[in-house]
Amino acid sequence: MTESLENCNQSAGELNENINYPLPDLTYLEEMAGGDEAFVHEIITYFLENGPHLLNLLRESALSGDQENLHFAAHKLLPQLTFVGILAAIPDIEKIENDYKHMDDLSVVIERAIKIINFGIEDLKKMI
Numbered sequence: 001m002t003e004s005l006e007n008c009n010q011s012a013g014e015l016n017e018n019i020n021y022p023l024p025d026l027t028y029l030e031e032m033a034g035g036d037e038a039f040v041h042e043i044i045t046y047f048l049e050n051g052p053h054l055l056n057l058l059r060e061s062a063l064s065g066d067q068e069n070l071h072f073a074a075h076k077l078l079p080q081l082t083f084v085g086i087l088a089a090i091p092d093i094e095k096i097e098n099d100y101k102h103m104d105d106l107s108v109v110i111e112r113a114i115k116i117i118n119f120g121i122e123d124l125k126k127m128i
Helices: 002-009 027-033 037-064 067-084 088-104 106-127
Strands: none
Touching: 002 067, 027 037, 027 067, 037 106, 067 088, 067 106, 088 106
16 A cells, blocks of 8 residues: 555656546635635635645555544545535545545545546646
C-alpha cells in the first residue's frame, strides 16, 4: 500500500495523461454566491490552500493506520469537493469516510481519489 500511495505525490499532469477527468463544476458554488465573484474566488482559494493538506493527511493516515484522521480527512474533504465542484472524487471519498474499516481496496480508492482531486486542483488554478 505504501508504494502506490506514495506515487500520488506526483503532479497532476504526470499521473495519467490518458484519462480525462471532468472540469470542476462551479454551478453549486456560483448559486450559493448569488453573483458575488469575490466569494467564489475566496472559496476556491481556500480549497487550493487547504485541500493539499487534507490529501496528505488522507494519504499519511492510511499509511500509518490512523483511522481517526483518515475519517477526519475524508469528512473534511466532502463538503469542500462539493463547493469547488470536483464531483468525480466524491463517491471515493464517501466510500473512504463510511467504509474505511472494511475496505480491502483502500489504497486503490485513495490513490484514485487523490488523482482526481489533483487534476481538479490544477483546473481550479486556471479558473481563478
